[in-house]
Amino acid sequence: MKILVGYKRVVDYNVRITVKPDGSGVATEGVKLSANPFDDIALEEALRLREKGVATEVVVVGIGPADLQAHLRNGLAMGANRAIHVVAPDAVQPLTAARVFLKLVEKEQPQLVIVGKQAIDDDCNQTGQMLAALWNRPQATFASKVEVADGKARVTREVDAGLETLEVDLPAVITTDLRLNEPRFIKLPDIMKAKSKPIETVEFASLGVEPGDHLRITRYAPPPKRQKGVMVKDVAELVAALKAKGLL
Amino acid sequence: MSKILIVAEHLDGKLNPATAKCITCAKQIGGEIAVLVLADAVDAIAAEAARLDGVSKVLTVARAENAHPLAAVYAPQVAAAAAGYSHVLAPSTTFGKDLLPRVAALLGVAQVSDIMAVDGAYTFKRPIYAGNAIVSVEAPQDRVLLGTVRVASYAAAGSAAAAAPVEALALDVALPSHTRFVELKQGKSDRPDLQSAARVVSGGRALGSAENFALIYKLADKLGAAVGASRAAVDAGYVPSDLQVGQTGKIIAPELYIAVGISGAIQHLTGIKDAGTIVAINKDAEAPIFEVADIGLVGDLFTLVPELERALG
Numbered sequence: 346m347k348i349l350v351g352y353k354r355v356v357d358y359n360v361r362i363t364v365k366p367d368g369s370g371v372a373t374e375g376v377k378l379s380a381n382p383f384d385d386i387a388l389e390e391a392l393r394l395r396e397k398g399v400a401t402e403v404v405v406v407g408i409g410p411a412d413l414q415a416h417l418r419n420g421l422a423m424g425a426n427r428a429i430h431v432v433a434p435d436a437v438q439p440l441t442a443a444r445v446f447l448k449l450v451e452k453e454q455p456q457l458v459i460v461g462k463q464a465i466d467d468d469c470n471q472t473g474q475m476l477a478a479l480w481n482r483p484q485a486t487f488a489s490k491v492e493v494a495d496g497k498a499r500v501t502r503e504v505d506a507g508l509e510t511l512e513v514d515l516p517a518v519i520t521t522d523l524r525l526n527e528p529r530f531i532k533l534p535d536i537m538k539a540k541s542k543p544i545e546t547v548e549f550a551s552l553g554v555e556p557g558d559h560l561r562i563t564r565y566a567p568p569p570k571r572q573k574g575v576m577v578k579d580v581a582e583l584v585a586a587l588k589a590k591g592l593l
Numbered sequence: 594m595s596k597i598l599i600v601a602e603h604l605d606g607k608l609n610p611a612t613a614k615c616i617t618c619a620k621q622i623g624g625e626i627a628v629l630v631l632a633d634a635v636d637a638i639a640a641e642a643a644r645l646d647g648v649s650k651v652l653t654v655a656r657a658e659n660a661h662p663l664a665a666v667y668a669p670q671v672a673a674a675a676a677g678y679s680h681v682l683a684p685s686t687t688f689g690k691d692l693l694p695r696v697a698a699l700l701g702v703a704q705v706s707d708i709m710a711v712d713g714a715y716t717f718k719r720p721i722y723a724g725n726a727i728v729s730v731e732a733p734q735d736r737v738l739l740g741t742v743r744v745a746s747y748a749a750a751g752s753a754a755a756a757a758p759v760e761a762l763a764l765d766v767a768l769p770s771h772t773r774f775v776e777l778k779q780g781k782s783d784r785p786d787l788q789s790a791a792r793v794v795s796g797g798r799a800l801g802s803a804e805n806f807a808l809i810y811k812l813a814d815k816l817g818a819a820v821g822a823s824r825a826a827v828d829a830g831y832v833p834s835d836l837q838v839g840q841t842g843k844i845i846a847p848e849l850y851i852a853v854g855i856s857g858a859i860q861h862l863t864g865i866k867d868a869g870t871i872v873a874i875n876k877d878a879e880a881p882i883f884e885v886a887d888i889g890l891v892g893d894l895f896t897l898v899p900e901l902e903r904a905l906g
C-alpha cells in the first residue's frame with residue numbers, strides 16, 4: 346500500500362519570531378526554515394510502516410513556492426520514495442490544502458494519508474480533518490500510536506480526557522501528535538541518494554482546485570507583554586509575596 | 594442579527610465547562626445562541642446547557658451512534674443542524690479541534706481556529722506561531738462562520754434565572770460506520786481538572802523521575818491545585834500525556850501557576866500566557882521562565898518544594 350505524507354516547510358521551532366513594526370506580517374527574511382516537526386513525525390511513521398512491510402511506497406507532498414524543492418529533498422533523504430511538489434505562489438489556507446490533497450489522493454489512491462496535527466506557524470490544526478471530510482473517509486487525529494493490519498488501523502489518540510483508541514477502516518487520514526515516534530536523523534549518504542529520487546512538479550492551477558482561502562489577515566500584532574516580576578530570595582518571601590497578592 | 598450554534602462537549606453525561614466558555618465568546622458576537630447536544634442520552638446534558646445564561650434554546654439529537662464523540666459521525670449532523678445559522682462554534686479542546694474542521698470542509702468554508710477576541714461578528718483575533726504573534730482575521734459575511742474558541746481567553750457563562758427550552762431535532766443524515774470507538778483510558782484523579790483549575794503546579798524535566806513527581810503532587814494537594822507538566826516531563830514518562838501544558842498540550846489560565854524545574858521554552862509559555870500569577874522555581878537564574886514569572890525563586894527544587902509545602906502548613 347501507498348502512504349501520502351504532508352510535508353510542510355515552516356519557520357524552525359527554535360526561532361523566536363517577531364512581528365514587523367508596521368503590523369503587515371512576521372519577519373521571516375533570513376530565518377531558518379525546517380520541516381514542520383509534526384510532519385517529520387508523520388514521515389517517520391510512514392517509513393516505519395514501510396520497513397515493517399505494511400506499506401510499499403511513501404510519497405511526501407509539499408504545497409508551496411518554487412524554492413520548496415530543497416525542503417522536499419530532505420524528506421527524500423529521510424527515506425521517502427518520491428515527492429510531489431504542488432507549486433503555489435502563495436501559502437494556501439487549510440481548506441485549499443485539503444482540496445489539493447484530495448486531488449492527489451484521487452490520482453495516487455493511497456491507503457493512508459498522514460499529516461501533522463498542526464503546522465507550527467499558523468497552528469490551524471485543520472488540514473487533515475478537512476481532507477478526511479472531503480474524501481468521506483475516517484480520520485484519527487492527534488495519534489500517539491498506530492497499528493495497521495487487515496485493512497484497518499487501530500489508533501491511540503491524545504485527547505484532553507486521556508488516551509482514546511479508535512479503529513478505522515482504510516483508506517483513512519491520520520494526524521500525528523508529538524509522542525507518536527522520534528524521527529530519525531538524516532545521514533550524509535542518504536542526502537546523496539536522495540539526489541536521484543524523483544520530485545514531480547504539479548502546477549496548482551492545473552489541478553482545478555477551487556481556492557478555499559476565505560480568511561483575510563488584516564493585522565499582525567505582538568502578544569501583550571507580561572509585567573516584569575520580582576525575584577524573592579527564599580520560601581518565606583515567596584509565601585509573603587503570594588499572601589500579598591491574596592493568593593494564599 | 595447573528596444566529597449562533599454551539600456544539601456542546603460532554604463526557605460521562607456531564608457538560609464540559611468549555612461549553613460555557615464558548616457561550617461567553619458567542620455573547621460577544623451577539624445574537625441568538627443555541628446549544629446543540631449530540632449524545633446517546635441527551636437529557637441530563639441538555640438540562641445543564643439550558644441553565645446557562647445567554648442560551649436561548651437547546652437542540653438535541655439522541656442516537657446510539659452518538660455515544661462517543663466521533664468526528665466522522667458528529668460532523669454530518671452538525672453540518673445539517675447548521676442550516677440557518679450564521680455562526681457555528683466549538684471549544685478549541687481536542688474535541689472541537691477534531692470535529693469542527695470536518696464540519697467546515699463539509700460546508701465548504703474556512704474555519705477560524707482558536708478565537709481569543711471578538712472584534713466584530715466576522716472579525717476575530719487568534720494566535721499564531723505558538724502565540725508569538727496575534728493576527729486579526731476577517732471572514733466573509735456571506736457564508737456561515739466556523740470557529741473554535743480558545744477557552745483560556747473566556748470566563749464561563751453563569752447560570753440563568755430560567756431554563757431555556759429544549760427541543761429534539763430530527764436530522765435525516767446517514768452516518769458512517771467506518772470509524773469505531775474502542776476505548777477511552779481516562780487519567781482519572783480526585784484532583785481538580787487541569788483545564789479549569791484556579792491553581793496549577795507543574796513540574797518539568799528537572800524532577801528526574803515519576804517517583805520524584807510525588808513532590809509536585811504533594812504541593813498541589815496542599816494548595817488544592819491541579820497538576821501539569823512540561824513536554825519533557827511527559828516524554829520522559831514521569832506523568833501521563835493529558836497533563837502536558839503548552840502549544841501542543843493544554844492552554845490554561847489559572848489564577849496561580851507554579852512552574853517547578855521548567856526552563857520556559859516558548860512552546861511551554863504559550864500554554865500559560867493568560868495565567869494570573871506565574872511563580873517559577875528553578876536553579877538557573879538565567880532560565881527564560883524568569884522573564885515571564887511574576888515571582889521568581891532561584892534554587893534547588895528538591896529542597897525548596899518540600900520547604901514550601903511545609904510553609905503552607
Ligand SMILES: Cc1cc2nc3c(=O)[nH]c(=O)nc-3n(C[C@H](O)[C@H](O)[C@H](O)COP(=O)(O)OP(=O)(O)OC[C@H]3O[C@@H](n4cnc5c(N)ncnc54)[C@H](O)[C@@H]3O)c2cc1C
Pocket residue numbers: 350351352353354381383384406407408409435436437438439442459460461462463464465466467468469470471472473560561562730
Ligand atoms: C487566516 C489566514 C490568513 C493567511 N494569510 C496568509 C498570508 O497573508 N500570507 C501567507 O503567506 N500565508 C497566509 N496563510 C496561509 C498559511 O501560511 C498556511 O499555509 C495555511 O494556513 C495552512 O495552515 P496550517 O499549515 O497551520 O494548517 P494545519 O491544518 O495546521 O496543517 C496540518 C498539516 O497539514 C499539512 N499541510 C498543510 N499545509 C501544507 C502545505 N502547504 N504543504 C504540505 N503539507 C501541508 C501538513 O502535514 C501539516 O502538518 C494564511 C492562513 C490563514 C488561516
Ligand SMILES: Cc1cc2nc3c(=O)[nH]c(=O)nc-3n(C[C@H](O)[C@H](O)[C@H](O)COP(=O)(O)OP(=O)(O)OC[C@H]3O[C@@H](n4cnc5c(N)ncnc54)[C@H](O)[C@@H]3O)c2cc1C
Pocket residue numbers: 358382383465796797798799822823824825826837838839840841842843853854855856857858859860861864874875876877880892893894895
Ligand atoms: C513542535 C513542538 C511542540 C512543543 N510543545 C510543547 C508543549 O506543548 N509543552 C511543553 O512544555 N513543551 C513543548 N515542547 C518542548 C519544549 O521546546 C521544551 O523542550 C520543553 O518544554 C522543555 O521541558 P522542561 O522545561 O521540563 O525541560 P528543560 O528545558 O530541560 O528544563 C529543565 C529546567 O529545570 C531546571 N532544573 C534542573 N534541575 C533543577 C533543580 N534541581 N532544581 C530546580 N531547577 C532545576 C533547569 O535549570 C532547567 O531550566 C515542544 C517542542 C516542539 C518542537
